[in-house]
Amino acid sequence: MSWEHIKERLRQYYVLTRLNKPIGIFLLLWPTLWALWIAGAGRPDALVVFVFVSGVVLMRSAGCVINDYADRGFDPHVMRTQSRPLATGAVAPREALTLFVTLCLVAFALVLLMNWLTVALSLGGALLAAVYPFMKRYTHLPQVVLGMAFGWAVPMAFAAQTGAVPKVAWLLYVTTVLWAVAYDTMYAMVDRDDDLKIGVKSTAILFGDADRLIIGLLQAMMLVALVLVGDLAELGTLYSVGLAVAALLAIYQQYLIRDRAPAACFAAFLNNNWLGAAVFVGLAADYWSRI
Numbered sequence: 001m002s003w004e005h006i007k008e009r010l011r012q013y014y015v016l017t018r019l020n021k022p023i024g025i026f027l028l029l030w031p032t033l034w035a036l037w038i039a040g041a042g043r044p045d046a047l048v049v050f051v052f053v054s055g056v057v058l059m060r061s062a063g064c065v066i067n068d069y070a071d072r073g074f075d076p077h078v079m080r081t082q083s084r085p086l087a088t089g090a091v092a093p094r095e096a097l098t099l100f101v102t103l104c105l106v107a108f109a110l111v112l113l114m115n116w117l118t119v120a121l122s123l124g125g126a127l128l129a130a131v132y133p134f135m136k137r138y139t140h141l142p143q144v145v146l147g148m149a150f151g152w153a154v155p156m157a158f159a160a161q162t163g164a165v166p167k168v169a170w171l172l173y174v175t176t177v178l179w180a181v182a183y184d185t186m187y188a189m190v191d192r193d194d195d196l197k198i199g200v201k202s203t204a205i206l207f208g209d210a211d212r213l214i215i216g217l218l219q220a221m222m223l224v225a226l227v228l229v230g231d232l233a234e235l236g237t238l239y240s241v242g243l244a245v246a247a248l249l250a251i252y253q254q255y256l257i258r259d260r261a262p263a264a265c266f267a268a269f270l271n272n273n274w275l276g277a278a279v280f281v282g283l284a285a286d287y288w289s290r291i
Helices: 003-016 023-039 046-070 093-111 116-137 142-151 153-162 167-190 192-198 203-232 237-256 262-288
Strands: none
Touching: 003 046, 003 093, 023 046, 023 142, 023 153, 023 167, 023 262, 046 093, 046 116, 046 153, 093 116, 116 142, 116 153, 142 153, 142 167, 142 203, 153 167, 167 192, 167 203, 167 262, 192 203, 203 237, 237 262
16 A cells, blocks of 8 residues: 555545534534533633543544435535545545544543543433434434534533533533524525435425524524523623624624525634634633633
C-alpha cells in the first residue's frame, strides 16, 4: 500500500467525518460548555473538560459517519450531498461502519475516566446517536431526536462534574433540544424540495408554511428556558447581556429565512454558532466577574 493511497483514504475519512465542516462540532460543543461551567460554578475540572471536548469531536464525527451510512441511498439524489464519500463510492459501507465503531470505542474509553453515573448515561447518548439517522424514514420529527442526541452531553456533564443530575441540568437539556429543533429545521429547509421528491421526512416538511412561525416560537421558548436556567444557577447581569445578544441573533436568523431561500436558510443555520457562543461568553464572564 503506497503512501499516496494512505493519504487518499485519510482524506476521504476526513471528509466523511465532516471535520472539514466543524459547524456541527460547535453546535454540540456550546451546550456542553454551558453545562460544564454551570456544574462547575465557573471552574470545571480540567480532566472533565478535556474528556467532554474530545468526546464532542469524536461523537459528532461518529454521528456524521452513521448518518451518511444510513443515507447512502438518498444522498446521490440530493444536490447538497451528492459528493459525500459514501454517495460517490469513495468509501465502502463496511469501511464506514468500522470507522463509526472505532470512533465510538475511543469516545467510550474516555468516558471510562469519569464516574459510573456518567458511564451509564453515555450508553443512552450512544443509542440516540445511532438511531437518529434512521428516524427520517419513519417520522417527521428527526430533528427532535437530533436535539435529544446533541443535548445528552448536558446531563452527562453534570454527572461527571457533580456526581448528580439536578433540576437545572434537565432544564438546560430541554433548552438544548428546543434550540436544536429550531436550527436543524432551518437546515432541513435547504433540502426540502429534494426531500419531498425522495420521500425523506423532516420538521421543515411537517411545518410547511408555518415553518418560520414555529421556528420563532421554538427560539422564544429556548430563550425563556435560558432565563430560567440563569435564575436557578443564580447568574447575573453579564449572563443577561449574553442572552440579549443571543436574542438579537435569533431575530437576525428570522430575517435570513424570511423568503425561505436555501442559501439564506443555510446561513441562518450557520449563524447559530454565534448564538451558542454568545450564551457561553455571557455565562463564563458572569462567573469570571465573581473571582
